[in-house]
Amino acid sequence: MKISKVLSLCTLSATVLFGANNVVDHVKQNGIKAIPNSNYELLKIIDDPKDPITDAKVELGKKLYFDPRMSKSSLISCNTCHNLALGGTDGVSAAIGHGWTANPHHLNSPTVYNAAFFKAQFWDGRSPHLADQAQGPVQAGPEMAAPPKLVEERINSIPEYIEEFKAAYGDNVKIDFAKITSTIAIFEKTLVTPSKFDDFLNGNNNALSKAEKEGLEVFLDKGCAACHNGIALGGTMQPFQVAGKYKFAQVGDFKGDKNGMVKTPTLRNITETAPYFHNGAIWSLKDAIKEMGSTQLGIAITDAESAKIETFLKTLKGRKPAISYPQLPESTAKTPVPDAKL
Ligand code: HEC
Ligand code: HEC
Known part of the structure; x- marks a missing residue:
């Protein structure tokens, strides 16, 4: 009696297990x-050994992601359209950027959460990875409208940023447009849910x-x-x-x-x-x-x-990484001033 009860329990749990495996296998x-x-295992997928994810880069990339001075007007940050409190999007049909201009192709802002797993970036897939991708919106007229030179001038005019770049990449770091945007991309890689x-x-x-x-x-x-x-x-x-x-x-x-x-x-x-x-x-x-x-x-x-x-x-619906809103370093007398004109 006892044995058969045990046996039947075994079959039961075997079917339960088998059932579960079936769905997972499917x-x-x-x-x-x-x-x-x-x-x-996660790092094996998202990390690049040539430019590895470190706490210093992530923290700096986060600041740049939230920093509206990355835009010509100094009003628009990555977070304006990819709002991390709103699922990484802006909740409007077509993205609105510099000078309240809607995306000329009526394109919707995709989420940045889990973008590290995408094989292609942008709706037409024109960008292969996040570091390359991040250069686009900063310059794009209807988005942040900032020429690379302006972004480089803004960031290099702020000593605290220079210190943070040195801490992240070493004293010889060249803080150019590619470095600034690839640092943002490293922060984006951590947006896994x-x-x-x-x-x-x-x-x-x-x-x-x-x-x-x-x-x-x-x-x-x-x-x-x-x-x-x-x-x-x-x-x-x-x-x-x-x-x-x-x-x-x-x-x-x-x-x-x-x-x-x-x-x-x-x-x-x-x-x-x-x-x-x-x-x-x-x-x-x-x-x-x-x-x-x-x-x-x-x-x-x-x-x-x-x-x-x-x-x-x-x-x-995933568990979002806890992100503390950063305090951004102050502008200086040398920092190019905002230009909100079209
Ligand atoms: C042949 C490929 C293909 C199949 C099959 C497919 N999808 Fe899609 N799905 C796409 C593409 C491509 C888009 C984006 C289309 C666009 O916006 O132009 C999309 C968009 C979506 C969206 C909107 C997402 C967003 O953020 O805008 C949802 C939701 C979705 N699919 C769910 C589904 C579901 C559910 C099914 C099955 C019933 C399905 N898809 C089948 C390729 C596919
Ligand atoms: C004005 C709103 C706006 C701003 C500001 C903006 N983006 Fe976007 N982003 C978009 C839109 C719209 C697209 C889709 C454009 C396309 O496909 O041509 C996009 C695409 C992306 C993608 C590709 C995701 C995918 O699924 O293909 C990533 C990643 C991204 N943006 C990150 C950023 C980063 C990083 C910044 C800051 C440097 C930024 N964006 C600033 C609106 C914006």
Whole structure:
């Protein structure tokens, strides 16, 4: 009697385990990966041994990220459009930058959280990595509108910044535009947000509820992971309007890269990053999911299925790194003054 009870318990836990493994295996077969839970494994993915992540660089990069003096007007920082308190975005359809100018292609600000995992940066994927990427917005007219020379002058006019660059890179550091922007990129690499979905993939079967696992299965069965895969569940170039025309294609003039490919947005923290799509034309996540069915998969996704997928997508809301708002070093008499004119 006792033995058979033990045996039946064993079978029970075996099925539970087997069931869990099945879902995890299914996820992995679809090319989706967890954010590693060991720092060592994570660094293997995001760190560059030629310019390694150190506390001094991260702290300095954070200051520059929050410093509006990186812009011509001295009013706009990276955090203006990639607000770390708002899921790394600005919450408006088209980004608004220098002189209250909207992005000329009506492009929406993507999140910077987990951008270290993307294979391509920008909606048309024109930038391969974060250090290169960060040079773009500082100079772009409708964003921060600051020529490299102005940024170099501003930073080099502030002795405290010079000291911090020396502490981070050694006394011979040349504080040029490339160094300033690559330091910001090192800070961005730390913006990684593991969620309960990662806890689940990393072995905690109870991290997801039954409904969340069911939503995950619907997500996989519909074929969403064909493009939303990897650690970011996005971040690669994929064809767009594969099966049907995007309902708001007429908003802005963005057509993808030269082959019509578009950078697949990450689905991590997706509940925090509305509005959706390259032109920020869709505000509800439910509608975004249904639009993916018609444009990318050629299927009609019902309200009930969309709700299930949404239940899964909510599990991708991650734990944000604690970021203390930095005190920035003071300008000096030599610091070029703000210029807010167009
Ligand atoms: C005026 C708003 C604005 C400012 C300021 C701004 N960005 Fe962006 N950022 C955008 C928009 C819009 C895009 C997409 C542009 C495109 O694809 O052509 C973008 C793209 C990015 C991306 C690519 C992410 C992806 O998923 O492709 C990263 C990373 C990024 N910005 C970081 C930064 C950093 C670092 C700064 C400060 C140096 C900065 N941004 C300043 C609006 C802004
Ligand atoms: C063939 C590739 C592909 C498939 C399949 C696919 N997506 Fe996408 N997804 C994309 C691309 C590319 C975009 C960006 C399109 C744009 O904005 O121009 C996108 C955008 C999204 C967005 C908006 C994200 C944002 O931040 O703007 C959501 C949400 C989304 N997809 C969810 C899904 C779901 C759920 C499925 C399955 C029902 C799915 N996708 C299937 C490639 C794909």
